[in-house]
Amino acid sequence: METFLMVGLLAALCATGIAIAFMRDLLVVAMLSGIFSFICCAVFVLFDAPDVAFTEACVGAGVATVLTIAAIRLTGRREKPGGRRASAAGLAAACICGLALIYGTLELPRFGDPRAPAQSHVAPHYITETATEIGVPNIVTAVLGAYRGYDTMGETVVVFTAALGVLILLGGAQSRPLARGEAPARRDRDVVLRGVATLFIPLTLFLAPYVQFHGAYSPGGGFQAGAILGGAMILYGLTFGIDRLNQLVPERILRVIAALGVLTYGGTGVATILLGHRFLDYDALGARPAGQQIGLTLIELGVFMTVACVMVILYQRFASRGQS
DSSP, X not given: OHHHHHHHHHHHXXXXXXXXXXXXXXXXXXXXXXXXXXHHHHHHHHTTOHHHHHHIIIIIIIIHHHHHHHHHHHHOSBOOTTTTOOOHHHHHHHHHHHHXXXXXXXXXOOTTOTTSHIIIIIHHHHHHHHHHHTOOSOHHHHIIIIITHHHHHHHHHHHHHHHHHHHHHHTTOXXXXXXXXXXXXXXXXXXXXXXXXXXXXXXXXXXXXXXXXXTTTSSOOHHHHHHHHHHHHHHHHHHHOHHHHHHHSOHXXXXXXXXXXXXXXXXXXXXXXXXXXXXXXXXXXXXXXXXXXXXXXXXXXHHHHHHHHHHHHHHHHHHHHXXX
């Protein structure tokens, strides 16, 4: 049954991707991209990767769709005619690259092969030694925060740098907080949406810290919790207006918190060096597994701060530019 379900999901992914390639209505493309992400979530769940599915649902299907629609609002819904003409050289290059990628997959081990290098060396070490070396039940959290701490720090810096690039490109259309005594723009429409948002936003705000601090024991962590909190703030802005969101969380404060998130992650590594250990060697913070758990908590907090604030900042800048 699982095999048939997987084949059906992969077929749906292919059909959705082909539909996206031939659509000229950019709004439809954005919605189909969200559907594509939701199907990917189901695939990740079948592959027993709930942490990845968590992030894909929040970022890929949720926030990315909202930001894409906000960008379409600024640029126009319809694709310009004549923009899809491909040269013979470009088509040939794409075909050659595709064939090269297919040829490369022939050297990969079979899916689920127990004799594959990853199954015979890396995975057994993580499974058998994580509880002793790191002291957290969730192996994914241990891998991302401890074994691959450098890589995760790089991802956090990339998120922050990408936000800086977008802010520079969008220019001076900063989100403007309401002046004292100024009333926000009324949004009397969408009564059902306002009612549903009023119910779900508080629940989401409670879910985010749970996912953050329980990530060592269940699917979750800084990326997932940051995406959930950012999504809740964006839903608030969509429902009650960008003016209220800017009043609740001014952009200038979010920029500071986002930078502090990166500094918290990097500062943890600097602290371990000052204590006589290697960069991001959490044993400097205490005997195992307490030191590892303290280090993981600090870096996950930094990731959470950066991801949540970057998502909200991007939405505020797009929405504010649309109002200008």
